[in-house]
Amino acid sequence: MIPPNHPRRESLLVRERLVEGFREGYVVPQGLIAHGRGECFDYLLGEATVEEAWEAERAAVAALLTAKRPVISVNGNVAALVPEGVVQLARATGAAVEVNLFYRTREREELIAEVLRRHGAEEVLGVGDDASCTIPELFSERRRVSCRGIYVADVVFVPLEDGDRTEALRKMGKFVIAVDLNPLSRTARAASITIVDNVVRAVPNMVKLAEELKALPREELEAIVKRFNNDENLRRVLRRISQRLVELAERGVAL
Numbered sequence: 552m553i554p555p556n557h558p559r560r561e562s563l564l565v566r567e568r569l570v571e572g573f574r575e576g577y578v579v580p581q582g583l584i585a586h587g588r589g590e591c592f593d594y595l596l597g598e599a600t601v602e603e604a605w606e607a608e609r610a611a612v613a614a615l616l617t618a619k620r621p622v623i624s625v626n627g628n629v630a631a632l633v634p635e636g637v638v639q640l641a642r643a644t645g646a647a648v649e650v651n652l653f654y655r656t657r658e659r660e661e662l663i664a665e666v667l668r669r670h671g672a673e674e675v676l677g678v679g680d681d682a683s684c685t686i687p688e689l690f691s692e693r694r695r696v697s698c699r700g701i702y703v704a705d706v707v708f709v710p711l712e713d714g715d716r717t718e719a720l721r722k723m724g725k726f727v728i729a730v731d732l733n734p735l736s737r738t739a740r741a742a743s744i745t746i747v748d749n750v751v752r753a754v755p756n757m758v759k760l761a762e763e764l765k766a767l768p769r770e771e772l773e774a775i776v777k778r779f780n781n782d783e784n785l786r787r788v789l790r791r792i793s794q795r796l797v798e799l800a801e802r803g804v805a806l
């Protein structure tokens with residue numbers, strides 16, 4: 552039980568969701584470690600959506616809205632942290648939802664599909680025999696994808712990703728959107744758009760942005776995507792983190 556006045560309550564509640572997913576069998580232990588790494592970078596950012604992340608989220612939503620076949624890829628951590636957000640975003644952008652796991656087992660695929668359906672998903676791709684197409688040059692279990700989903704998608708949204716698949720999807724000519732709190736990860740550096748934000752903030756932000764941007768004409772949405780420069784955005788995030796650390800060092804952090 553987390554006390555209501557605990558200063559780190561929000562962060563602890565997020566952890567609890569992952570622990571629950573772990574107990575239910577669809578979050579892997581490695582997912583808990585991955586989250587800890589994310590939390591560390593979130594501290595450096597100030598645990599808030601920074602301006603660069605907002606810009607990336609806006610461009611990402613514009614890319615999803617203008618895509619012919621957008622797909623949102625869901626792993627164990629994403630299913631535990633933002634299941635309702637994924638379903639809402641899919642609805643708002645017309646994207647398909649697909650389960651795609653690094654540590655793939657049939658049981659986890661089905662449990663995750665069930666979590667998504669419980670939150671309103673109508674169809675969940677990538678489960679069992681549906682994942683019968685293969686991403687070339689990828690040797691992890693992530694290579695198995697739905698022939699109706701990621702395999703034929705033009706834009707793939709992959710919150711919490713591993714670098715290998717991002718690179719393989721880019722090689723297939725796909726536009727890849729990633730959420731990663733670590734701006735130095737291979738995923739962050741290989742994606743077409745990297746959102747350096749916590750997935751628990753990024754996905755709800757994107758749902759709001761989708762409602763807003765839906766009204767814009769196609770050319771304007773395309774211009775938003777074109778104007779976005781991922782390398783520049785990542786450099787600005789790194790500059791922001793380093794400036795913040797210098798300011799904190801000068802001001803002092805003792806309680």
Ligand code: PTJ
Pocket residue numbers: 578579581582583585586587588589590592626627628651652653654655711712713714730731732733736748749750751
């Ligand atoms: O469910 P599976 O089998 O597909 O496995 C999922 C994990 C997350 C275990 C798997 O994809 C993995 O091992 O990922 P990595 O390579 O550890 O990368 C995860 C990245 O996500 C790291 O760079 C973390 O900094 C980042 N991250 C972790 N939690 C969050 C996050 N970024 C944003 N929001 C978070 N909450």
